[in-house]
Amino acid sequence: MAIDMMDRLKILAEGAKYDVSCASSGSFRRNRDGIGNAASCGICHSWTSDGRCVSLLKILMTNSCIYDCAYCINRRSNDVRRVMLTPAEVAELTIGFYRRNYIEGLFLSTGVVRSPDYTMELLIQAVRTLRQGYRFNGYIHLKLVPGADPLLVEEAGLLADRVSINLELPTREGLALLAPDKSRDAVVGPMRQVNKLIVINREERQVSRQVPRFAPAGQSTQMIVGATSETDRQIVTLSEELYRRFELKRVYYSAFIPVITDSRLPVRPASPLRREHRLYQADWLLRYYGFRAHELLDEESPNLDTELDPKTGWALRHREMFPVEINRADYEVLLRIPGIGVRSAKRIVRARRQGHLGIDDLAILGVVMKRARYFITARGRTAGASNLESSLLRSTLMGGKRKQADSQLELPLSRPQADNEIIDLVTGEL
C-alpha cells in the first residue's frame, strides 16, 4: 500500500514539476478551529537540487490525458504508466505533509480525463475535502481545466486561494501547432470570467465582510518559452496585456526543456534559462518599476539582451536621463536607475529626509554600486565615470561576465547550465 502510494506520488509529482508557479503569497486566511493558515508573505520550506524553492505540494491528480500536446510528457500518445490519486488521497497527503510543516499548501493540477467538467469536479472534490473535512485553511492553488463549465470555475475560486489556467504558448499559432486540442478561447474565457468574479467579489466585500472570498490570491498563468519562434517582444507585450486586462497576479515563463521528442519541437533550444531569466527581469520591471513593454523592446530589437539586464539596457539607450541626483530625484526616477531596486529606492527616500546622502551611504542602503555608480550623483558628486561613452560603458558593465566566458581552462560543456541569479528569479525573489 505504502509502496504503491510512493510510486504514484513520484509519477504525479514528476508530471507537475515543470509547472513553475511556487508562490504561496498574497492570501490571508485565518485559522479558527482547524489547521493551517495562509501567510500573506510566502514561505519557502525547502530548495531542490536545482535551486527552486519548495513551498507547495505540487502534484497532478492523474497523469492520464485525452489531449495530445506535443511538449507534454503526459500526452495521450506517449507510452507512460498512468496513475491516479483519489480526492481523499490528495487531501490526506496534503494534511500529512502540512502537519509536519513540510509545505505551505497544495498546488493541484491534472491531466484531462473523460471531459474537462469531470476532471474539474475531481479537483474540486479534493479541495472541498480539505477545506470542509479537515478544516484546512492553508494555501491552495488550483488549476482550471480549459473548457470547464463556468459554474465549476466559480466553485473552484471559492475554495482555492489562487486559480490559474495555463496559456501554454504565447501565440495562437503556436497553440494550434503544438496543442491542437486546446484553443486560445478555452483558456481566455475562464481567465476573463475569473477576473470578473474577483472584481465583483472585491466590491461585495466592501459592503459586507461576511461575503466569502473569491480567489483572494488572484489568478496567474504560465507559458512555455522557446518551443515556438515568438520574440521576447511578443511575450512581454502579451504579459503587459494580461496584467492590464485581467489583472493577473503573475505570468510565469517556463523555458522549454524537451522531455519528449516530436517533429514539431525544436531539438535543443538556445540558452533557454538565460532567456527565461531575462523575461522574468522584464516582467518585474512591468509590475514593480513602472516600465512599459514598448520601452524595453521595440521592432528594431525585439529580443532582450542576453548580456545585460533589461533595466541596464534601457538606461544605456537613455543616457540623456542620467546621471540622476539621488538626493532630489523622485521615487519613480530612482527606480529607473540600474542597481537600485524597490527596497533601496524606498530606503533612499526615507533616509534623505534626515539629511543629504553621500555616495558612501548608498551601499549601506542596499544599492548595487557596481551598476549604479555610472548613473548617479550624490550631493553633485559622481561615483564613477558617468561621462563614459555608451559602448565603453556597456562593456564595462558586462565586464564580470566577459571574464568568465573567456576563461581558458573550462570547457563550455562542463560549465553549469544555471547560475545563481537565474533560479533566484524563478523562485520569485529579486
Next chain:
Amino acid sequence: MGGHYRYDGSFAGLLTLLARLLPARILPDAISVDPPLQQSLFTVVTTVETDQLLVEQFWEKLSTHLAPTCLRIVRLAFLADHPGRELMICRYLLLAWEGKNIGNMLAHSDVAPLWKLSQQVGREAHRYLGFVRFQEVEGGFYYAGIAPDHRILPLIAPHFAARFRDQQWLIHDNRHGEGIIHDRNRREWLILPMNVHAEPQLTLAEERFQVLWRSYFTTLAIAERENLRLQQSKVPKKVRPWLVEFS
C-alpha cells in the same frame, strides 16, 4: 560616564538598566550578563536588579517617543546571538534620547549596525517558519528540533501557534537550550529552558510520511538545471541535519 554594568540577561533586565542609563546619558564601557565570566582587577561592576514596574513605565515612554519599527529593531537585535548587542542598543537609543529621528537615519553609524543585526535576526526567523520539521512522536505530540544562530523562538512561536492550533507541539532550540511548548487545550504557548536526552519515539505514520516526503522531494528536482551551489546558499549545511529531506 562609562562603567561596567551587569543584568540578568532578560529583555526586562536590559530595559531596567537602560531606564537608569539613558536619562543620565551614560554610555557604558561594557554591559554583560550576570554572572560575569571574569572580572578585571580595577573595574567596578554595577549589577542592576530587574524592576518590573520600572520596565513597564520605561517601555511606555519608549513607545510614545519611538516609531514601532524602531522598537522592533531593538527587540529583534536583543535576540541576536551577538556579544555587543546591548551596547549597540544603548548607543541607538541614546541617539533617540538626544531627540534624533532615528527611524529614518538608516545610514548613521549608530543606527546601521543595529538595523543590520535586527535584519539578520528577522531574516533567520522568517527562514525558520519554513525550516521547522515536526515529527509525530508516540504519545500524541509533534516534536521539532532546530539549531538557529539567534534566539528566534519568541519570533516564530505566534506563527506556529496560529497555524497548528489543533496540535500539541514542541519546538526545541538545541543551540540555546530552550524550547516552545504549545498546549492545544489551553491554546497557550510557553518558552522554557529545555534539554532533550533521549531520541524521540516516532509513530508508524510518521515514518511513512517521512519516506513519502523524501521521495517526493527528490522527484521534484529538474536534472537539466542542477545547481547545488544555489541550493546550498538557500539551505546551508548547518540546518540540514534537522531537515527530513536532507537526512
